[in-house]
Amino acid sequence: MLRRLFNRTPKAAPAAPAPVPAGLPAGSVVWAIGDVHGRLDLLDRLLSAITDSDAGRDGRSPVLVFLGDYIDRGSNSRGVIDRLATLADDPAFETHFLKGNHEDKMLEFLEDSSVGAAWCDYGGAQALESFGLKVPVLKHRPEGWVSLSSDLGHRLSARQRAFLESLEYSVAIGGYFFAHAGARPGVPLDEQSNHDLMWVRGSFLNNETRFERVVVHGHTPTDDPYIDHRRIGIDTRAYESGVLTAVRLEGLDHRFLQAVQQADGDIVVRPWSATAPA
Template structure:
């Protein structure tokens, strides 16, 4: 059940976000990178169970890196945030990256507008997951919409979204939502590229000695290309949420949910 304690008060969610880069000098025993969840709670629960069972074969804490786009399009964004905010299982460290959908959602929560692009980009299903149906916000005044948002979105969800990371770097690998612009260090990248880039990233030759693990561009299967791995398999449309396990020796193993797809918007 969505937490209703600590609802938005006072500032309308306008506190600045604190998205930063994270760099770790050493590897854990294994890193599991989870693709775009997009509000698919059943798939997330199923996939996390598989990951946690696999992680018990390693000594020391393993990491789960969530590659952004936790929200929107799928039916249960509020439940996804509830789960991710909860403490992780023993032996697991969670690291959460920002995606373009988190950026759009926070922009809306900061200044709600009925004509916001986010509402046509899957944000309407996120609002519905908090009990805000379209009939409640369509045509509402700015003040009325702000009051609706304040009364339904838990502050702890906003705080969680404001404190995501832009990238995670470990030796030889960068984890990011969309990709990297060639020739620029991860911590010097434009935020818009980290959250939105496609063609310029895909078309560039790989950077020697660097592998980029990303989501953002859905496909029918996990993509393992030279210098990059794309883990987005369009869970909201296909019912398949994917993850890859990476180990310091460079090996990659794929994990996927086995929950039937729920009905929802396509594309």
């Protein structure tokens, strides 16, 4: 009996899931849009170009995936929320709106005023201004933040609040996985924590191991879009650079489109490629 036990061939460890080819089913088109950060002007121009390109063409409904961080830092967080809430009802598109760490903090502030100072230090002050509110003069006084949290809750319309509370953490389409910040290496994509999907950075960016799908994300700004065998990053710091980036995915192909504010203030929409002149 003991001999049979010790001579038994050990079971093989479960095989890791094979990577899904980075592509989409035939006929599918997905646009992913990077971190808007209150730049309604750039968002409107980019959406207009996307609509001209794909809406209603060949009887199909393109999928729009917004990668989060709609608010803070830029001047019109309120307008961006309104625009996206309206887009959610547009039958020309299937839409997915992901939650970024900035929306996470805004919603937390509505429930816990003690996080107000930290939120405002990285962009919340500009979001508050778009709702006609200002940071307390005496930042160390908790009663000022309590009042401000209550005021913001009253300034948010029911539709705006519902939009913010309905945001998704991730979505998988074909060979792609969309999340605001990325994903933690070593954890299957369908087991990622909500916190990592909104906040992860170094461990995701600095690891070469590929996930089951190619991860499309924002959160970490770069001067240009980034793409390699495991991820596509499209946060191009719109609030500061004046460049909002989207990536169009179809079949095995991808291409980038940007709304760019020029030196004279005009906004143009142009394709981007690694070989194109700046």
